[in-house]
Amino acid sequence: MFKLTPLTAAILVIVSAQAMADDSLSTQNQVGTANIADVTQIQASFSTTTQTQLGEGNNAAAKQDNATGTITQDQVGDFNAGYAEQLYENGSTIVQQQVGAGNTSHASQSIGVLGANQALQQQQGTGNFSFIYQEGQDGNTATTLQLGDSNEANVEQLLYGTGNNATVIQYGTANYGTGEQIGHLAGQININQAGEVNYAYGHQTSGEGGTVTINQLGDMNGSEVWQDTQLASQATVDQIGTANETIVDQSFGNNNVAQILQIGDANAIYADQFESTSSTLALYQQGTGNVHFTYQTGDSHVLTANSVGNDNKVYASNWKGPQAGGQFGSNQRATVNQTGSDNTASFTQAGAAKS
Numbered sequence: 001m002f003k004l005t006p007l008t009a010a011i012l013v014i015v016s017a018q019a020m021a022d023d024s025l026s027t028q029n030q031v032g033t034a035n036i037a038d039v040t041q042i043q044a045s046f047s048t049t050t051q052t053q054l055g056e057g058n059n060a061a062a063k064q065d066n067a068t069g070t071i072t073q074d075q076v077g078d079f080n081a082g083y084a085e086q087l088y089e090n091g092s093t094i095v096q097q098q099v100g101a102g103n104t105s106h107a108s109q110s111i112g113v114l115g116a117n118q119a120l121q122q123q124q125g126t127g128n129f130s131f132i133y134q135e136g137q138d139g140n141t142a143t144t145l146q147l148g149d150s151n152e153a154n155v156e157q158l159l160y161g162t163g164n165n166a167t168v169i170q171y172g173t174a175n176y177g178t179g180e181q182i183g184h185l186a187g188q189i190n191i192n193q194a195g196e197v198n199y200a201y202g203h204q205t206s207g208e209g210g211t212v213t214i215n216q217l218g219d220m221n222g223s224e225v226w227q228d229t230q231l232a233s234q235a236t237v238d239q240i241g242t243a244n245e246t247i248v249d250q251s252f253g254n255n256n257v258a259q260i261l262q263i264g265d266a267n268a269i270y271a272d273q274f275e276s277t278s279s280t281l282a283l284y285q286q287g288t289g290n291v292h293f294t295y296q297t298g299d300s301h302v303l304t305a306n307s308v309g310n311d312n313k314v315y316a317s318n319w320k321g322p323q324a325g326g327q328f329g330s331n332q333r334a335t336v337n338q339t340g341s342d343n344t345a346s347f348t349q350a351g352a353a354k355s
Helices: none
Strands: 025-033 036-042 048-056 059-065 068-078 084-087 090-101 104-109 118-126 129-134 141-149 152-158 165-173 188-196 199-202 211-219 222-226 234-242 245-251 257-265 268-277 280-288 291-299 302-310 313-316 326-330 333-341 344-346
Touching (some): 025 036, 059 068, 068 084, 084 090, 090 104, 104 118, 118 129, 188 199, 211 222, 234 245, 245 257, 257 268, 268 280, 280 291, 302 313, 313 333
Parallel strands (some): 025 048, 036 059, 059 084, 068 090, 084 104, 090 118, 118 141, 129 152, 141 165, 188 211, 199 222, 211 234, 222 245, 234 257, 245 268, 257 280, 268 291, 280 302, 313 344
């Protein structure tokens, strides 16, 4: 382990420092005052670490242990911080670039072997924070991109899930995007947010092949999607406007599809497809103050609800809302269309409907 403290406008190039294996290369270029760089490469053939810092108070660190990979960190501005670590990894790549002041970036890829893990983070603006962590898996890819100020993006792909991919892209101010795929296999999480103070969370745990997509445009929108132990289930949430809220719970089932679209302000959707198989949900709200509470359990259900106007309500949940409802059993079909204001619909279907 070594530490560099450059003089102002000094350019330092370090080759094979603290590297026990052949062909390791560490190159660090620093221009400014009080920059710090820290590199460790041990038993990591063909590894390359490149750190470039321009400005004041930058801090970069890189570590590759038994890894065959590449770490590249570029920081331009003031008080930036970086950190990248690859442990026991083979063929891994971490690229972190920051332009602005006070940004923080962190990436770690732990005990995934043989597969080509990748982590890419790019930040422009002031006070952004990003975090990528991949452990015990191979073939995973994680990407975060933030443009603006005070945004935070978190991607975690933990334990022994394989072939997962998570992408978080945020434009604006104070947006909060996360990911997570814990023990999942071949999962996909996509989060895109533009505006201010939006919140998104996608989950996927111990299932296989699921996809979570959250797109939010506007201010103070919030979305959460959970797909616990689901197989090949899909959930898409699109929200445009201000203070819209969506929660989708697809847990303990397989091949379910949920599509949510909200346009306007202060709309809310709570949608459950719990212990369900091959069920489909499509909810659309446009206006202000509309609410959809829905619940489906069983198999092969189809639920479509459209509300255009203000303060319309659909109550079809057995746990949420003032009126109980939902679809239970097999092959239930329901379609609700509301136009205008202050409409209320509630229904319950149970049993085995004829297909």
